[in-house]
Amino acid sequence: TINGDVLELDAIIVGAGFGGSYMLKHLRDDLGMKAKIFEAGSDIGGIWHWNCYPGARVDSDVPVYEFSDPNVWGDWYWTERFPGYKELRAYFEHAEKKMQIRKDTIFDSKVVDAAWDGKVNKWTVRTEKGRVAKAQYLIVATGFAAKRHFPDWPGLDKFEGIMHHPSFWPAEGIDVKGKKVAVVGTGATGVQLSQELAKQIGEDGSLTVFQRTPNLAIPMQQRKLTKEEQDEWKNERQDWYTSRMTTFAGFLFDFQKTPLTFEHTPEQREEFYEKLWQKGGFNFWIATYDDMLKDKAANEEAYKFWAKKTRARIQDPRKRDILAPETAPHAFGTKRPSLEQDYYEQFNKPNVDVIDLKANPVKEVVADGIITEDGTHHKLDVLALATGFDSVTGGMKNMGLKDKNGVDLRERWANGTFTSLGLFCDGFPNMAFLYAAQAPTAFSNGVSTVECQGEYLVKLIKQLREQGVETIEPTHESVEAWRKEVTKEYESTLFPGTSSWYNGGNVPGKPREQLNYLGGMPAYHKNLHQTLPDLPGFETVKSAA
Ligand code: NA7
Secondary structure (H helix, E strand, C coil): CCCCCEEEEEEEEECCCHHHHHHHHHHHHCCCCCEEEECCCCCCCCHHHHCCCCCCECCCCCCCCCCCCHHHHCCCCCCECCCEHHHHHHHHHHHHHHHCCHHHEECCCCEEEEEEECCCCEEEEEECCCCEEEEEEEEECCCCCCCECCCCCCCHHHCCCEEECHHHCCCCCCCCCCCEEEEECCCHHHHHHHHHHHHHCCCCCEEEEEECCCCCCEECCCCECCHHHHHHHHHHHHHHHHHHHHCCCCCCCCCECCCCHHHCCHHHHHHHHHHHHHHCCCHHHHCCECCCCCCHHHHHHHHHHHHHHHHCCCCCHHHHHHHCCCCCCCCCCCCCCCEECCHHHHCCCCCEEEEECCCCCEEEEECCEEEECCCCEEECCEEEECCCECCCCCCHHHCCEECCCCCEHHHHCCCCCCCECCCECCCCCCEEECCCCCECHHHCCHHHHHHHHHHHHHHHHHHHHHCCEEEEEECHHHHHHHHHHHHHHHHCCCHHHCCCCCCCCCCCCCCCCCCECCCCHHHHHHHHHCCCCCCCCEEEEECCC
């Protein structure tokens, strides 16, 4: 495939995380297709290959956060309810034995160009290092966090200490003991990282968290899992993978339809919230009253409970008001709440502080630290930029992906995102993408979305092959209709009022629009499967043969 040779395939998959691995396994083993993955990194695991910053951990509980294939889970045991990155890497190592992903993955191969050749009805894909492959199908499985986002502060390139985006944290780690450390950002990454670094700095080091928006983080309620209890799961486990597709966000818990927030008395409400709080994980977010994300007053009740619980954990009144203000900074749950274990307690240490960037923004970065508008020079040895990603669409717009007329997706989506079913784009024949725009993606358990989409795609491609269909592409009307559907769901919630990576609000200049489908997993599943077998909303061309 190098030095001018072109690799001829049936399908090119981009990315070797959950999505890419699922597609490779099923296209190759179920449909007998010649398929290969191009992966930018040096190993399998997707997000778990990239993220090895201290404290990196999944916020979805196992075992819903795993492949549903009994061949994979049958002899796998987790040690914790929310495993850390090392265990997730070990899980991918285990999955490798069952799925054989590596032998069909070409590593260190970042895709920089993908163009449709209408003469032969194939995609031509090129990587940064000059590998070229051609295939009938292109499956983009780069996820929602493939393009990093950095602050545009003056002088950032002048910093002479150690500086990293957490997804580029060195695998060998950084010794922060006794060092002056800063974490910028309080998303899921920033919270996990700060919670851990605050312990690693020791008594002589310092940690300063630069916060723009408080994360309304909720207790993870982490716990160890025993082999015995996992043996007891065995009989039900397969059913759980079916059940996870019947809930809104692809978990084993769901919003409570009735009674709603104000149908409970204040005492009942308190008891209900407390129960969710003790259950941990995302229960307080997405197993709560069904009106929490739709009704402002209901949302305020949830915030009041959150603030009361959280404020009680922070001793210093100044830090308390920054981390957990009395009035809600945004509607609870309309930005992704992080799961924390003892994040707030870290701020009770004298050498752990938080700076409110809204009140006191960064003026500039200098060789040995950060200077804020109030004139303070924060001297630093280590600067972690946990400032997130050009999420959901950034990765796809950054790989030279062109439509059949040669127009780059970056241009096509410059003013807004247009997809059919959160899987296809008009003008891009035989191309599908997983776990990205206008699908349940960021508001779901990742593996549930990936398997929902993957299972459908495999069925679709099987049918197309059986029917001798050479090209398939969504109609412009179906793309317009899906965008309307996505927007309609979004506008029935409190999400539009909050700026976040869910709606492009985190990256200056990015169009403000809903990037996730909020109709829930069952409706999404139904929308996909009702296109089979008649393919409404698509144009297909059969091969001349
Ligand atoms: P997020 O959730 O996008 O968090 C990024 C954080 O960085 C967030 O607190 C931002 O504040 C902050 N940020 C971004 N740009 C700046 C600038 N310029 N100055 C100061 N602060 C800034 O990314 P994560 O990596 O934490 O998590 C991504 C997802 O991955 C996560 O939700 C999980 O699903 C897995 P803001 O809130 O925008 O004010």
